[in-house]
Amino acid sequence: MPSNRVVHIKVADDSAPDGADSAAVVATLREGIERIRGELEVSPDFPPEVEEAAAAAAAAPRLPDLDRTDIAFVTIDPEGAMDLDQALHIERAGDGYVVHYAIADVAAFVSPGDPVDVEAHRRGETLYGADSKVPLHPKVISEDAGSLVEGQVRPALLWTIRVDELGEGTDVHVERARVRSTAKLSYEQAQRAVDEGTGGEVLTLLQEIGELRLARDAARGGVSLPLPEQEIDIQGGRWSLEFRSLLPVELWNSQISLLTGFGAATLMVYGRVGLLRTLPAPDPRDVQRLHRTARALGIEWPAEVLYPDFIRSLDPTQPEQAAMVVASARLLRGSGYVAFDGEVPAEPLHSALASEYAHVTAPLRRLADRYAGEVCVALCAGEPVPGWVLAALPGLPRTMQQSSQRARGYERAVLDLVEAGLLAARVGEEFDGVVVSVEEKRPDRGVVMLAELGVEAPVVGDGDLPLGTDVRVRLETADVATRSVRMRLV
DSSP, rough: OOOOSSSEEEEEOSSSSTTTOHHHHHHHHHHHHHHHHHHTTSSSSOOHHHHHHHHHHHHHHOSSSOBBBTTTTEESSTOOOOOEEEEEEEEEEEEEEEEEEEEOOOOOOOOSSHHHHHHHHHHOOOOTTTTTTOOOOOIIIIIIIIIBBBBBBBEEEEEEEETTSSSSSEEEEEEEEEEEEEEEEEHHHHHHHHHTTTSSSHHHHHHHHHHHOOOOOOHHTOOOOOEEEEEEEEEEEOOOOOOOOOOOOOOHHHHHHHHHHHHHHHHHHHHEEEEEOOOOOOHHHHHHHHHHHHHHOOOOTTSOOOOHHHHHHOOOSSHHHHHHHHHHHGGOOOEEEEEESSSSOOOOOOTTEEEEOOOOOOOBBHHHHHHHHHHHHHHHHHHHOHHHHHHHHHGGGHHHHEEEEEEEEHHHHHHHHHHHHGGGOOOOOOOOEEEEESSSTTTTEOOOOOOTTTTTEEEEEESOTTTEEEEEEEEEEEEETTEEEEEOOO
């Protein structure tokens, strides 16, 4: 479960007073991850025939004729990322902007029905958990030949999007091109460059467009929960668990991806063929339940204030509002994909984005993006969508649903394992926390957020738990074998 605060915990140093043995903890956690992989039947390794096919494809990619290596692209990704799907360039155009967004061209390496393609359909998407990534494609493609590596010419789907002075996309086009990234930036490096004024025009314009797009998102009625990401960090053989607030540059960068996804959806809806990412509108009963939760927490929610505006007003650093954010996450469940050819789906919207939307910007890590990108390239060229794409479309929603469930299960299991492993030596200790959720049918059970430990864990009490309230809890269980942690209200 995502957290609501920036908190951090590190594996104890060997010389720490509690005598914790970091090497032993790390070894235990790695063994646990191997068990998780076995349970879910996933592996970072590929069959020999897949690796061989990937190596051959990487050595002879299908490079497009169009050369746009004159554009000074940059990549902005998490520190240490190697599977670089996107490269960005922005320039002014009168009162507006032109966004060039290069997306890795997986089809330059993968052919329909080849061993890499078959394996990608079996996997669906890259799984992430600690240092145990299970990639969608072999690394020779995903982290080398297909990745938009700095200084290297790469095949890409080049999106050109015109944006007006209000941040609204006015025209979109995608075509195949050769591109070259000129700089690889981490989020921290990009944010520091913006803050110090040394980022150059691209980062300056990224901030401008990002802030305009965030305002457009609010005006459109989009919903974005202010939940920091939970991360497992590994440095020098030691594991750290932390909940990290997103940097502004990450929000701006994600708006470029969203802008592209909106443009792709527009192309596909107009062309009446494609693959959309969807989310049904929230059940009115869930919204009413949230109103009751707000009243119980003492948070004012006027009847005339719509749900997206209410969520945008919350401050997750406040205990009762942190609990409100966690409770609100239930309205964003049920996302999926819908494929169509000839008729636009009856329910094409992604309700949290208040628009049609498509995944097209992460084909190295997500199978659906390769197909949606191919549809858009064909539509922009005025050509028929390839038969191999049309043949695969009907089965993709189910494939992605299964892979998404597997990805969530993998991430959740690894996080549960890490929490149990890092806390095993502290059973019996007491900590300060905040109750962020309570079960409806069992109000003596819920989830507590522990700022000192950087975890959210199940908690039980002798009576009803006080939602959104500071509490004192005792760690009763931290079992690595069962990946379970439990607290009890003191």
